[in-house]
Amino acid sequence: MSAIDTLPPLRDVIRTHDLQARKSMGQNFLLDLNLTAKIARQAGDLTNCDVLEIGPGPGGLTRGLLAEGARRVLAIEKDRRCLPALEEIAAAYPGKLEVLNADALEVDPLSTLTPPIRVASNLPYNVGTELLVRWLTPADWPPFWSSLTLMFQREVAERIVAQPGNKTYGRLAILAQWRSDARIVMQLPPEAFTPPPKVSSSVVHLTALPAPRYPANANTLSRIVALAFNQRRKMLRAALKGSAPDIEDRLLSAGLKPTDRAEQIPLEGFCALARAIDSI
Numbered sequence: 001m002s003a004i005d006t007l008p009p010l011r012d013v014i015r016t017h018d019l020q021a022r023k024s025m026g027q028n029f030l031l032d033l034n035l036t037a038k039i040a041r042q043a044g045d046l047t048n049c050d051v052l053e054i055g056p057g058p059g060g061l062t063r064g065l066l067a068e069g070a071r072r073v074l075a076i077e078k079d080r081r082c083l084p085a086l087e088e089i090a091a092a093y094p095g096k097l098e099v100l101n102a103d104a105l106e107v108d109p110l111s112t113l114t115p116p117i118r119v120a121s122n123l124p125y126n127v128g129t130e131l132l133v134r135w136l137t138p139a140d141w142p143p144f145w146s147s148l149t150l151m152f153q154r155e156v157a158e159r160i161v162a163q164p165g166n167k168t169y170g171r172l173a174i175l176a177q178w179r180s181d182a183r184i185v186m187q188l189p190p191e192a193f194t195p196p197p198k199v200s201s202s203v204v205h206l207t208a209l210p211a212p213r214y215p216a217n218a219n220t221l222s223r224i225v226a227l228a229f230n231q232r233r234k235m236l237r238a239a240l241k242g243s244a245p246d247i248e249d250r251l252l253s254a255g256l257k258p259t260d261r262a263e264q265i266p267l268e269g270f271c272a273l274a275r276a277i278d279s280i
C-alpha cells in the first residue's frame, strides 16, 4: 500500500481506535488508500471546491479527498467511535477538515460550506437512497452541489442510470436523469471492503445540469413517478388513479396512452404528465 499522506495505514488506525465495523451503522470500510485516492479523483478537480462527505468512518476517503487538494472537507459521521481517528486527519491538514458528529439526515451543509461544493461519499446503505433523493429534489435548481460522487450497492447504481424498458428503470432513474448527468465510473467487488458486504458496489458520478432537462414541478414529478412505479405492472390509468380525478384526460393531454405502463415512458413523458397534472 503506497502512502498518500504521512498518517498511519488504515489497518493500524482501526486497531489503535478499536473501530470494529458495525452492521447497524452500515459500516463496510475501504482500507486501501490507493483505492480511496482513485475514488477521490473521480470527483473531479477539488482544488477550488468545498467537499461534503457523509460517513467518513476511519477516514480513508477523507484522506483521499484532502490529498487531492480539496479546499475544505465537511465530514459528517454518526458513530462517535470514529472521531479520534478523524481528529488525527484534521491535525495533519490544518484548517481543511471539519468533522461533525451527527446524523447526515439532520444537517444543513450550507451552514458550513461555500459553493462550489462537491459531494463525495462511500454512503451508509441505510440512508444512501434517501440522501440521494433529497439532493435531487430541492424545489429550486441548480442545487447546493455541483457534483455527487457516491458509492452504492451495484443494484442501486444501475437503477440510477437505467433507461426506459429496463426492469431497473424507475423513480431513481427519472429523478437523477431529469436534473443531472449520471454515469457509473467504477465497479468494486465485495473484497474491496472490510468486512466484505454480500454484494458488489459501484461509484456513480452525477453532474448537476444548469437547468432541468424538461420543465416540471419537483414535488409533482416525484409523487407521480413514485405512484406509477409502485405498481409498475399496471397500466398508468390504474397506477395513477389517486393522483387526479380526471387522470385519463391528463395522460392524453401529456401525449401518453392511459394503457401504457410506467416502464415504457421516457423522462420527457413523465415531465409532460407532471405539467398536465399541475395545470388547472
Ligand code: SAM
Residues within 6 Å of the ligand: 025, 026, 027, 028, 029, 030, 031, 054, 055, 056, 057, 058, 059, 060, 061, 076, 077, 078, 079, 082, 102, 103, 104, 105, 121, 122, 123, 124, 125, 127
Ligand atoms: N467512508 C468510510 C469508508 O469508505 O471506509 C466508511 C463508509 S461506511 C459504508 C458508512 C459510514 O457512514 C460509517 O462510518 C457509518 O458510521 C456512517 N453512518 C451511518 N449512518 C450515518 C448517518 N445517518 N449519518 C452520518 N454517518 C452515518
